[in-house]
Amino acid sequence: MARSRCYRLPMAAIAAALALVFPACREAAPPFLGLVKPEDHVWLRGKRVFIDPGHGGSGSRDYFRVGPGGITEEKANLEVALALQGMLVRSGAVVAMSRSVDTAVPMEERIAMAERFSPDLLLSIHHNATVRTGDSVQYPSVLFWGSRGVNPASHDLALLVLEQLERVTESKGGVFSDYAIFSETGTRILRMTKELCPGIIGEGGFLSDELHSRRLRDHHYIEDEAVAYFLAVSRYVQWGIPRGEVVVSCGVDTRCAQENCLSTRNPVVAIRVFSGNSNAGIDEGSLKITMDGVPVGSRKLCIDMFAVEYGRELYPGTHRFRFCFRNLRGQSSMLHHALVSVPPVQGDYKRLLETGRRLSSGAATARNGLFMLLSASSLAPADPRGDEVLWLIAGAFSRIGERAMANHYRERVYYFYPQSRYGAAIAGSIMRERGLFFPADHYGKAVPVRGDHDFCRGCGTTRP
Ligand SMILES: [Zn+2]
Known part of the structure; x- marks a missing residue:
C-alpha cells in the first residue's frame, strides 16, 4: 500500500x-505500525498466544546460523518476536514468550512453558539458512506438525502465516509438514505441543541470502515481518477457532476404573460444536466422526448438536470418538477425541470375540463384527492371543474398505507380537506395498465428555 x-x-x-x-x-517512524492499529483488532482481546523465538545464546559458536554481515538467526528471531509481542499486547492478547533475551533455553523448558500457559495458538519464529551462502536461496516457509488430515487447524494457521510472509519477503514460499524436514519425527516443539493448540514454525526467508540478510538488519523490515505475523494471527482468530465436545444422554462416572464410564449401553452420544465465530455457524457437511477408527455418520439434533450413529449398542469396553469439522469461514477445528467406557460383565469378552469373529467375515455384517472385535480388544489388550484379534480387526477394516486402518492393525501385530504366526505374512504383504511403519497413534486434543444434565441444556428442553 x-x-x-x-x-x-x-x-x-x-x-x-x-x-x-x-x-x-x-x-523513528516505522512504516507499518502507522497503518496497523493493534487496538482495532478487538477479537484478539484475551486470546492467548505463545511465541517461541527459535534458538538463543549460541550466536558466537553457531556458524551455521550466521548470515552475511554477521547477522545471527537467534537475534533476528528474537527481534521479530519482541515486536510481535508488543503489537499483540496492545491488541489485548495475552502473550507468553519462551525467551525475551538472547539466551539458551532448553527445548524441554520451552515445551513445559507452553503447556503451563495453555495457549490458543503457538508461533515458533525462525529464519532459514543454506550452507552454501553463494546460492542466494530465498523464500519463506511455514511448517506444521504431521499432515493436513490429522492436524487441519495448524494447516489453516500455516496458510495464513505463509500468505503474510510471502507478502513481506516478496517471494513465493510454501507450507510443509515438519516431517518434510525431519522425516522420522518432525520437529520437537510442534510434536510436543500438537495436542495443546494450533501451532506453526515460521521461517521468514533465508538469512544466508545477501539481500535478505541486509533487510533483517533493518529494524523497519523486522517490524514489517512482525506485522506479517500479527495480521495472520489476527485473521486466524477473527475467522474463529472452532472446537467441540462430547455429550451423552446418560450418567457419566468420571471416577470409575476406566475413563468416563457410562450408565447405559445405548445412550445418545452427541458432538456439540462451537464455531468460534459469532458471525458464522458450522459447515455441517464437514463434520467427520470416527468411533474406534471406524467412520460413523451423524444426525442433526439441533443447531449445534449431532448424534453419533454408532449402531444399536455401545459394546462393553472403551470407545474413542474422534471428530473434526469446519466453520463457515472455512476454519477447521483441531482433531478432537474423547474416551467413554461401558463397564463389562462376565462373559462379555468371549461373546464379543466369538460373535465378532463370525460377523466380521461376512460382507454385510463386517462393520458390526468389527465394532465387536474392537471392543473385545479394548477389554483385554494384553491377551497372549491378542495378535489373532488384531489380525481379524485388520481383515474387517479391509472388508469395509478402510485400507489404511487395515495396514495400521497389521503393523500392530508385526510390532507388538514379534513371535506372531502372522508376522511373516504381514511383513511380506506390507513391505511390498509401502514399507512398514511403527504404528504410532495421534488422537488429537482430548475434550470433555459431559453427562445427562448437560445434554438437555445443550439441546433445548426436549430429550431425543
Ligand atoms: Zn531456526
Missing part, C-alpha cells in the same frame, strides 16, 4: 519539510 496516498498535499509538504530539518524523525 502506498503510504503517500494517506496524506493530503499540505500534510505531505509539511512532513517533507520536517524530514529535512529533523532527518531522525523519519527513522
Whole structure:
C-alpha cells in the first residue's frame, strides 16, 4: 500500500519539510505500525498466544546460523518476536514468550512453558539458512506438525502465516509438514505441543541470502515481518477457532476404573460444536466422526448438536470418538477425541470375540463384527492371543474398505507380537506395498465428555 496516498498535499509538504530539518524523525517512524492499529483488532482481546523465538545464546559458536554481515538467526528471531509481542499486547492478547533475551533455553523448558500457559495458538519464529551462502536461496516457509488430515487447524494457521510472509519477503514460499524436514519425527516443539493448540514454525526467508540478510538488519523490515505475523494471527482468530465436545444422554462416572464410564449401553452420544465465530455457524457437511477408527455418520439434533450413529449398542469396553469439522469461514477445528467406557460383565469378552469373529467375515455384517472385535480388544489388550484379534480387526477394516486402518492393525501385530504366526505374512504383504511403519497413534486434543444434565441444556428442553 502506498503510504503517500494517506496524506493530503499540505500534510505531505509539511512532513517533507520536517524530514529535512529533523532527518531522525523519519527513522523513528516505522512504516507499518502507522497503518496497523493493534487496538482495532478487538477479537484478539484475551486470546492467548505463545511465541517461541527459535534458538538463543549460541550466536558466537553457531556458524551455521550466521548470515552475511554477521547477522545471527537467534537475534533476528528474537527481534521479530519482541515486536510481535508488543503489537499483540496492545491488541489485548495475552502473550507468553519462551525467551525475551538472547539466551539458551532448553527445548524441554520451552515445551513445559507452553503447556503451563495453555495457549490458543503457538508461533515458533525462525529464519532459514543454506550452507552454501553463494546460492542466494530465498523464500519463506511455514511448517506444521504431521499432515493436513490429522492436524487441519495448524494447516489453516500455516496458510495464513505463509500468505503474510510471502507478502513481506516478496517471494513465493510454501507450507510443509515438519516431517518434510525431519522425516522420522518432525520437529520437537510442534510434536510436543500438537495436542495443546494450533501451532506453526515460521521461517521468514533465508538469512544466508545477501539481500535478505541486509533487510533483517533493518529494524523497519523486522517490524514489517512482525506485522506479517500479527495480521495472520489476527485473521486466524477473527475467522474463529472452532472446537467441540462430547455429550451423552446418560450418567457419566468420571471416577470409575476406566475413563468416563457410562450408565447405559445405548445412550445418545452427541458432538456439540462451537464455531468460534459469532458471525458464522458450522459447515455441517464437514463434520467427520470416527468411533474406534471406524467412520460413523451423524444426525442433526439441533443447531449445534449431532448424534453419533454408532449402531444399536455401545459394546462393553472403551470407545474413542474422534471428530473434526469446519466453520463457515472455512476454519477447521483441531482433531478432537474423547474416551467413554461401558463397564463389562462376565462373559462379555468371549461373546464379543466369538460373535465378532463370525460377523466380521461376512460382507454385510463386517462393520458390526468389527465394532465387536474392537471392543473385545479394548477389554483385554494384553491377551497372549491378542495378535489373532488384531489380525481379524485388520481383515474387517479391509472388508469395509478402510485400507489404511487395515495396514495400521497389521503393523500392530508385526510390532507388538514379534513371535506372531502372522508376522511373516504381514511383513511380506506390507513391505511390498509401502514399507512398514511403527504404528504410532495421534488422537488429537482430548475434550470433555459431559453427562445427562448437560445434554438437555445443550439441546433445548426436549430429550431425543
Ligand atoms: Zn531456526
